[in-house]
Amino acid sequence: MPFLALSQTTTTLLIVLAVAVVVGLWVAGIYNQLVTLSQRFKNAFAQIDVQLKRRYDLIPNIVETAKGAMKHERETLTAVIEARNRAASAASTAAANPGDAAAIGTLGVAETALTQSLGRFFALAEAYPDLKANQNLLAIQEELTSTENKVAFARQAFNDAVTAYNTYRSTFPPVLFAGTFGYGPASLLEFEDAQVIKEAPKVSF
């Protein structure tokens, strides 16, 4: 039966081609999903970035306000400003590419350092009754706390988005292509939140 033989060949070929098309579409689908998920955590980083910048803008004001009263604490004040500058530059590097694990890591370290030096600053400020009653400082401090809460919240959203991306990336079929498409693993932004640090001394004493 020559026709049947020929039709079988044709059918096989059609099936092979159809499978090839489906596989191709499927790989394209994986690529699209990677693009979407990575864009999502990048957008989430923008949210952190806005709040971090607001925080970096507030810190010099605090230092400026406290400078008069805390003449003998120059070192602490300088340390805060330096930590602030390092964190600000780390943040702008990270904002340029939130998928860069090294940049996110640096930002995490710089932020932790900044939070710690701020903690020391506020601990010292407790000793100055003038400062404790300074309305201007209290207002900025209030604003700072609120901004820190916002940072913590935005950071949580960013980490959730990164986790979603990393999880998808490492599941079976996408893991085969993610590297080839240039989508490496992204890093979580980890630093100790201000709230945690503030509570720490209570435990140690």
Added chain:
Amino acid sequence: MVAMDFFTHQDRARRNTVWLVVLMAVAFGGIVVMTYAVIAGCLVAAAQSEEMQAEAVDDPGWWQPEIFAIVAAGVAAVVGSGSLYKTMQLSGGGGSLAELLGGRIVLGDSPDPLDRRVLNVVEEMAIAAGTPVPPVYLLDRESSINAFAAGKRLDDAVIGITRGAAEKLSRDELQGVVAHEFSHILHGDMRLNTRLVALVHGILVLGLLGYYLLRVAFHTRSSSSSKDSGLQMGLGLLGLAIMVIGYVGTVIGSLIKAAVSRQREFLADASAVQFTRNPDGLAGALSRIAEEANSQLSAPHAAEASHMFFTSGVMSLFATHPPLAERIARIDASRAASMATDAIDAGHLAGLDGNAAVAGFAGGTPIGVKATAAVAAIGEPTATDLRAAHRVLEDIPQRLRAAAHEPFGCRAVIYAMLLDSDNVIRVTQLAQLNAQAEPGVATETRRLETMVRELPRSERLALVDLAVSTLKALSAAQYRRFRETVEVLIETDSRLDIFEWVLQKILVRHLDHAFGIAVASPRRGRGTRQDVSILLSSLAHAGTSSATDARAACDRGCRATGLTGLAFLDRDQVRLDAVSHAVDALASIKPDSKHRLMDAMAMVVSHDGVMTPDEAELLRGFADTLDCPMPLAAGAIERP
């Protein structure tokens, strides 16, 4: 240009979809038959040459059901998978598409003045149209002037704007462009486009398949036996034929798609002029694009999405957008007409405002006119609504707006709106907030509480509309926690009030789905007369505490539906959960039935000439669930 109403557009969109399905079936059938003819031809030819050699007795003939079935299945698989892929890609929500194009979401608290302006324009338009604010994406890498609306439904729609448009257009021009995109969203154009694009893509894949078949046939070196070369020849011819069929199909499909798309563009232009009453804005934007002479995007995925942009840059039969000059000319032509109606509108408005002051004793007319005018304006906000939206947004205290624009504060705004006026309940609620929500949220909520309480009730929903777009930026885990907290706060006093109900409806419709929260499936099938009775009775009770007046209002609405067998229900028969079920059931009725239903609702509301906040909120909840975005000026009570 006479503007059609929202329901006519919806109806037309449905009919267009039916036509598309027919067209799809015809195209598919044609492709199958042609492909089969080619294959059968090859087989017959092959059989004849075999016969010469082997003297086979069977004449295969032209009709081979088995092969026809295989061909049909093959073509269906190819075209189907191509279409399916495209549909999947385009229906991932507007946000994914915008992100695929390299869009950056514009944050509500962005310090950039350009970002702020774009966002303000979009917010005004959304509030005017009575829809939650869609997320706005900025295409930072695109210096050309362009914009798009993406997303299949109202709840996953986004607006995309190129950096060029944000920088080079004036506020009025930007408003024209945004109004144009809103027309696409409100008129359901994206869904229609998705179907068209998917079909054409499926046919294109068939063409590509033929092309590869052709290449395989001619690039495979085969042994020199004549049988194999015959097979090779046959395959090559088959490939060529499929390629031709696929490509011709694609060309025809693209022509149809482009023609449909161009019509929708003219409509969107006309609607934009109608929404803003400012033909100069849109015309200005278009001529600026003409000066630029380049509105094309550079993003790799831009071509696939060309249909949804503001201008296409391609000037031919295949262009998805009409030529700029023609669009400008049409806007100019409608300018005169628009000015005429503008005068009428102004007169009408003056009359309204004058009457509104005496609404208390003037009887049914003034607000009555308003409620029915509101229904006429569903999906078609006017310049009046736009001005009202501008005013409402200005009225909301700056700090409250800023909070609503940022994920942390935005939850606090919603929580603050849910705090009870009864202090015992309020204290319990705050304790629950402390236990449930993230650190600092309870403090933030208390800080916003007074401002929220002082906000007129009519402006509360506008604030919710602002918040919805910010809430979309939460992660899934954060949203789930927010949602649970909202439920806890609502349930504290163990009774559901109308605002709480509308808020729930808005969250369910515009956010739960996007965050993958399983929504208890709404009642299937068509709504019943009982459902209509429940809706009209609930509105009647919301308007007055007197059962007699409520009955009269309800009867008026019942007559307006033209249905028999409707009944006025007592207050205790229209609990909010029953109302909720009823409106869900009615969500799937036909557009013209919805139109009559909305008209009847407006009748009930306007019966006593006063629209209470309860009525306004219920009406908004109904309109939202029925997919009939109701412009602001209608939903809110304007203060003199």
